[in-house]
Amino acid sequence: MNLTPLQGVSSPALAERYRQGDARLRDLFGSHPSIAEDWRKRAQLLDRTEAGRIEKSELASVLRDYQARLVPSEAVDRSIEELARPGSLAVVGGQQAGLFGGALLIAYKAISVIQAARHAESLLGRKVVPVFWIAGEDHDFDEANHLYVANAEGKPRRVRLDRPDGARHSVSRTPLTEEQWTAAIEQLAETLPDSEFKPGLLDRLRGYSGDAPTLTLAFARLLSEWFGPEGLVLLDADDPKLRRLEAPMFRRLIEDNESLELALKQGEEKVGELGYSVQAPLAQSCANLFLHSEHGRLLLFREENGFADKKKLRAYSREELLALADRSPEALSNNALTRPMMQEYVLPVLATVLGPSEIAYWAGLGQAFGQFSLELPILVPRQSFTYLEPGIDKLLSKYEVTVTDIMSxxxxxxxxxxxxxxxxxxxxxxxxxxxxxxxxxxxxxxxxxxxxxxxxxxxxxxxxxxxxxxxxxxxxxxxxxxxxxxxxxxxxxxxxxxxxxxGKPQERTFGTLHFLNRFGPNWLKEWLNVPFDVTGGHRLADK
Known part of the structure; x- marks a missing residue:
């Protein structure tokens, strides 16, 4: 593909300045992906602190069990074996699940993780495993349950899977019926234009949803088909087997909750001192932990006598919540501010691939990481693209406008x-x-x-x-x-x-299926060979 940098595509100012190597932001994050020595220092740190993370053989066992529910892949099996070895390293990126693979940016993030792992291997001369962290613990089902594809007239149309009635549980804990999946696939079939690739695409989707899986599991199966051959390891943050290994970190997050909040506030202040607004402002006395209950996924807050949600549906003393973390850690989950620290405990994170908004809220996490004797991994901006579909270039020439003109x-x-x-x-x-x-x-x-x-x-x-x-x-x-x-x-x-x-970037609107239906499975594979830019940026791609 031919690549051309695109200027003026909206992005949080902080993330853009970080991407460009602003020295003040480099100090805030502690490293930058463009500096080879930062990768070596991070690898050395992970080697020294290996004992402070989950025992690798236990993690590998959980990952194998999860992979057994996905599309079989020898490459993924080898990646898991590599993660189990002493001194293993990983590049991690994650996203909430999306219906039928979700928006194109999710595929771009997975590709960025794979390419960043390859880049790290070339720098360090060591094996680096790509890992995709599915945020199945998130409970915003309405954000995950749809995608957009173009109909036969080229108009964007939404395909949606209805949310079951009842409390809002995590997406990974929201049961779906065979009838719901059948209705969603039928809606997709009616919306997608006919193509030579459409029948096979729909058959695979029916196969991945035939046992009425959760939206997260169906999503993981599709991603394992697309990227399993590249050795991309998938995990679900809400996997109960993984949660049981995370109990010690949940205990620390509870025991040091006051100091965690103080450190997060200090991080917010540092971001403010640099003239940037905070992406995810901290709520007063927020524990930055969720509780899974019959009432749904409840955000906990610290109170004088312990922890409770805002509506007081569930309340625990500190000792009771610690006992719950030890006994049933699957009853707890992280929010956006503590998930990075849990990720750090689970995996040897050499680098993490983030979108612009994620980079903006990670900016305030340095002090919290330090409070837990951790250091931020290298933050790699996700690769971002606009694909120039065949024929559009001729229209641009006809009306004497540019891609940027149309976008702005x-x-x-x-x-x-x-x-x-x-x-x-x-x-x-x-x-x-x-x-x-x-x-x-x-x-x-x-x-x-x-x-x-x-x-x-x-x-x-x-x-x-x-x-x-x-x-x-x-x-x-x-x-x-x-x-x-x-x-x-x-x-x-x-x-x-x-x-x-x-009115939005192409990668945030259209689902990957929109392009696979038009151009076939090889279209997605071609992105894996696109030149990798370790600092990200938005690029126009065309053949």
Whole structure:
């Protein structure tokens, strides 16, 4: 693929400055992926602190059990064996599950993890394992239960899997029925345009959902098909077997909860001192831990006598919560601010791949890591792309616009182009008519008001109705002009719907399935050979 840097694609300012190597932010994070020595120092630190993490053979056993539920892969089996060895290293990236693989950015993140692991291997001369951490503990089902694909007319359409009634449990604990999966796949089949790849794609989706799995498990099966051959290890943060290995870290998060909050506040202050706003502001007395209960996934807060959720549905003394962490750690889960520290306890994290928003909230975690005698891993910005679909380049040339033009103001440019086709100057002509009528009516309305105020009001109503008729005529005239340029307007819409669908970046809107249905499975594999940029950035890709 041909790659061209794209400027001006929206991204949190802090993440962009970090990506570019701002020295102040490099100090805040402690390292930068562009500095080879930082990778070596991080590897040496992990070698020295190996005893402070989960015992590797136990972790490998959990990972093998989870992999047994996915698409078989010898490459993944070898990766797990490598993780079990002393001195193993990993590059980690994660995301909440998404229906049928979710948005394209999830695939880009998995690819970034694989490529970053390869990059680290070349720097260190050691095996580095790519790991994808599925945030199955998240309970925002409505964020995970849909994806967008283009229909036969090229219009983005949402395909959705309905959320079961009841309390909001984690996505990995939300049961789904065979009927729900069948309905979602049928909706997808009706929406996707016919292609040579569509039947096989739908058959695989039916196979991965035939036993009515959770949304997380179906997602993991699809990712294991796509990236298992590259040795990408998948884990579910809400895997009860993994949770049982995490009990010691949950205990520490409970025991040191006050100092954790203080450290997080100090981190927020450091970010503020640099002139940036905090991405995920800390709530007062928040324990930064969730409890799984019959009421759903409940965020806990510290109270004078222990911990409770806001509605006081569940409450524990400190000793009771510690006992729960020891006895049933699967009843607990992390939030966005403590998940990075749990990840650090579970895996030998050489580097973690993050999106722009994630980098922004990790900026405040340095002090919290230090409070737990940890150091931030190297933060690698996720690779970000806009794919120039075949034919779009010709339309850009035809209308003399660039990809950036369409992304930043496509709708405005479309309207300006249409206005330029109006050789009759309709808008100007109708404005002249409105101004003329207003000028003619003004003295008449004054006279009518002198005769009787009510008569003046009636005259105003009469003028308003006349203006409405003129507006109606103007709209009909504009619609007629637009219809004369219907083909061109649809081409303008095609550019916007491909490059900036629904007013958002392509990778955040369209699902990976949108492209696999059009271009086949090899399309995704080609991204694995795209040149890796360790500092990320948004690039335009085309063949």
């Amino acid at each position: 103001g496509g709708e405005r440019l479309r309207d300006e182009w249409l206005q330029a086709q109006d050789k009759w100057r309709l808008e100007e002509r109708f404005e002249e008519v409105r101004a003329g009528i207003a000028a003619l009516y003004a003295p008449l309305l004054d006279t009518l008001a002198e005769i009787q105020p009510a008569l003046g009001d009636l005259g105003g109503v009469n003028q308003g109705r006349l203006m409405e008729q003129i507006a109606y005529l103007e709209k009909r005239a504009a619609d007629t002009v637009a219809k004369q340029h219907d083909v061109s307007l649809r081409q303008w819409d095609r550019m916007r719907e491909s490059l900036w669908p629904l």
